[in-house]
Amino acid sequence: MTSTIAINESPWNLPDRGRVGIVCLIATELALFTIFVVAYLFYIGKSISGPMPSQVLELPIWPSICLLSSSITVTIAARALAFEKLSTFRIWTGLTVLLGLEFLRQTAMEWRHLIVDCHLTIATNLFGTTFYSLVGLHASHVVFGLSLLSLTLGLGGKMQGQARRFELLAWYWHFVDAVWVVVFMVVYVAGR
Amino acid sequence: MATINDILERPREAEGVPPPSKLHDWLVTVDHKRLGILYIATSLAFLAVAGLQAALMRAQLAFPNGKVLSPEVFNRLLTVHGTAMVFLVGMPFFAGMANYLVPLMIGARDMAFPRLNAFGYWIYLFGGLLLYFSYIAGEGLAGHGTAPDVGWFAYAPLTERAFSRGTSTDYWILSIVLSGIGSTASAINVIATVISMRCKRMTLGRMPLFVWLLLVVSGMVIFALPPLTAAQIMLLLDRYLGAHFFDTQAGGSAILWQHFFWIFGHPEVYILMLPGFACASEIIPVFSRKPMFGRAAMIGATIAIGLLGVSVWAHHMFSVGMAATSNIFFAVSTMLVGVPTGIKIFNWLATMYGGKIRFGTPMMFCVAFLFQFLIAGLTGIMLAVAPLNWQLTDSYFVVAHFHYVLFGALLFTLFGAIYYWFPKVTGRMLSERLGKWHFWLVLIGFHMTFDPLHFAGMLGMPRRIYTYAAGRGWEGVNLLASIGVIFQIAGVACLVWNIVRSARHGAQAGKDPWDAWTLEWSTSSPPPEYNFAVLPEVRSSRPLWDLKHPEDPDWKYE
Numbered sequence: 001m002t003s004t005i006a007i008n009e010s011p012w013n014l015p016d017r018g019r020v021g022i023v024c025l026i027a028t029e030l031a032l033f034t035i036f037v038v039a040y041l042f043y044i045g046k047s048i049s050g051p052m053p054s055q056v057l058e059l060p061i062w063p064s065i066c067l068l069s070s071s072i073t074v075t076i077a078a079r080a081l082a083f084e085k086l087s088t089f090r091i092w093t094g095l096t097v098l099l100g101l102e103f104l105r106q107t108a109m110e111w112r113h114l115i116v117d118c119h120l121t122i123a124t125n126l127f128g129t130t131f132y133s134l135v136g137l138h139a140s141h142v143v144f145g146l147s148l149l150s151l152t153l154g155l156g157g158k159m160q161g162q163a164r165r166f167e168l169l170a171w172y173w174h175f176v177d178a179v180w181v182v183v184f185m186v187v188y189v190a191g192r
Numbered sequence: 193m194a195t196i197n198d199i200l201e202r203p204r205e206a207e208g209v210p211p212p213s214k215l216h217d218w219l220v221t222v223d224h225k226r227l228g229i230l231y232i233a234t235s236l237a238f239l240a241v242a243g244l245q246a247a248l249m250r251a252q253l254a255f256p257n258g259k260v261l262s263p264e265v266f267n268r269l270l271t272v273h274g275t276a277m278v279f280l281v282g283m284p285f286f287a288g289m290a291n292y293l294v295p296l297m298i299g300a301r302d303m304a305f306p307r308l309n310a311f312g313y314w315i316y317l318f319g320g321l322l323l324y325f326s327y328i329a330g331e332g333l334a335g336h337g338t339a340p341d342v343g344w345f346a347y348a349p350l351t352e353r354a355f356s357r358g359t360s361t362d363y364w365i366l367s368i369v370l371s372g373i374g375s376t377a378s379a380i381n382v383i384a385t386v387i388s389m390r391c392k393r394m395t396l397g398r399m400p401l402f403v404w405l406l407l408v409v410s411g412m413v414i415f416a417l418p419p420l421t422a423a424q425i426m427l428l429l430d431r432y433l434g435a436h437f438f439d440t441q442a443g444g445s446a447i448l449w450q451h452f453f454w455i456f457g458h459p460e461v462y463i464l465m466l467p468g469f470a471c472a473s474e475i476i477p478v479f480s481r482k483p484m485f486g487r488a489a490m491i492g493a494t495i496a497i498g499l500l501g502v503s504v505w506a507h508h509m510f511s512v513g514m515a516a517t518s519n520i521f522f523a524v525s526t527m528l529v530g531v532p533t534g535i536k537i538f539n540w541l542a543t544m545y546g547g548k549i550r551f552g553t554p555m556m557f558c559v560a561f562l563f564q565f566l567i568a569g570l571t572g573i574m575l576a577v578a579p580l581n582w583q584l585t586d587s588y589f590v591v592a593h594f595h596y597v598l599f600g601a602l603l604f605t606l607f608g609a610i611y612y613w614f615p616k617v618t619g620r621m622l623s624e625r626l627g628k629w630h631f632w633l634v635l636i637g638f639h640m641t642f643d644p645l646h647f648a649g650m651l652g653m654p655r656r657i658y659t660y661a662a663g664r665g666w667e668g669v670n671l672l673a674s675i676g677v678i679f680q681i682a683g684v685a686c687l688v689w690n691i692v693r694s695a696r697h698g699a700q701a702g703k704d705p706w707d708a709w710t711l712e713w714s715t716s717s718p719p720p721e722y723n724f725a726v727l728p729e730v731r732s733s734r735p736l737w738d739l740k741h742p743e744d745p746d747w748k749y750e
Binding site: 047 | 304305308376379380381383384385387388389390392393414415416417418419421422423425426429433434435436437442443444445448452455
């Protein structure tokens, strides 16, 4: 008899709705990226005119380091906020934003080089079409994540007690970084 | 006694500010019940418009060499009818049902993200209006017409700039992308609500089947809609930035769009159909006075349909000329879907078997649904046989098949759901007499229209044609099909009149007019804004049965 009472009195805990929501958002974004990746893989080597990936693409080592390390800095920022250390949180979030901006700057320089020096635009050939759309889709996600991260910086003291929400943003940022790993492997390793 | 409302109103009146109007309340609402009603009302309005568009097409096709519509107008009607029925009627109606019922059924006070919910509704509404705005936009009024005319699947490269000039295709793309965002938002909301907001002791195993099925549907939506969105982004890039995704002259593939579209398109069929199953799974047990037969098998079959549903898309493409191995794979996987669907049909039948069946209007629609869905499934298996598919594809046989699914099965459960839950939403019963008229008229009209079309297809009548010559043996079946539409319109008119009249003069429903077992019937009709004064706690999958029969509760056996 005591055991049934124990079962009835057991706490009723369900997963946090924000976490479920962000996992669903990431899942649906993942499906979106998958189609663009499939299109890229499908069209590798199908361009009927140049320039080809092997002629113009270079391994983006430095931007990759920037973006991937921003995953570490955002984790430190989230932990700092959880422990209510607001100034530490600001420093590490600021660093995350800077690393993200550097990544975008590098992407912009790469695109400038491709467009001006190599004469590769989205309308040049299938490589250009799939390259700019896949890398551009990822970059637009970086821009979106950076806007939200900058917003948390702008909110200043209002971030006090918002650790749970910032954690969800950090998950999104990890997702954007993980997609970059896939883009890197598909575009710059397999595609070359 | 001062209520919260009095306290909130007082300072406004003191300052001479009038209380917010009813319209304002509806515009800014984030209440799941109001948004549910908005979704349902909007989708029913689109249903009426898209249905009348279909009636115009049937008028054109009633006789050979019809002169009612020009070919251009016919193509636009065809496209907008299909697009609207799928994206502006089927999905949003059940988004509305999910919004209204899921929190009530799981004993919650609102959805997980109320504001996201409102966002989803408004973006759906404006996406839908954009599609119809295309009729009058641009050069529309000057006689050229800018409504899309590329079919609901808009096959690229035919939708590329070179072949589809002007902005009509762009209206199609943008309106679908927008309403797709709304559907995704609503699906994420349903999942988070079901996972995180269930009342005490409502384990997944005790959740009503309706909620279970909508959970699976929402899971399918978040994975199935992005391929369409991605393909539409690619098409926009092709059309506006000169990209070459679907441009065969630059080495692009002519069938890539078809793959992307049907990777979305076939799961979409189940996304549309499963909510119909969800309604039938609530109505049939209550009207048979028996618990659902094989609850666990029902849930398992639903998940199996969800998983199989994403591996069958290329059965829409047998005539493209794929490799033999692909044809065999997709034929077999398509036939496999028949297994879980069969399980469901037998479960519903076994629920009715030996039950004390009450033939109320909701139940009559569900029984008709069972028969019609069975026939739809059988013609589906015929079409899954690749060689037969080569013969029948792009003929009226296919039109008849999927209208059996979407009209004979989905729309019938939708009507049944309206009769079943209307008392909960308004507090008043719909008239059973008008309901019977509605049922029989629609049933006769449906069979008059869509049974003959199977034969039109087998006699070789291609789909999408705007007219046909006399002397091919198609005259009789087409005339019969068009006459059936008159019965359908009369039936739906009965429904409209029934809703208008009963909303004011219907009999009082009370909390629980059907003697049902799920939580939404435990609160007043219509439910208060907070749904439940005290959040319920459940011990079985039929909490109201436990409450009404304390001497023989379900939880003893579950």
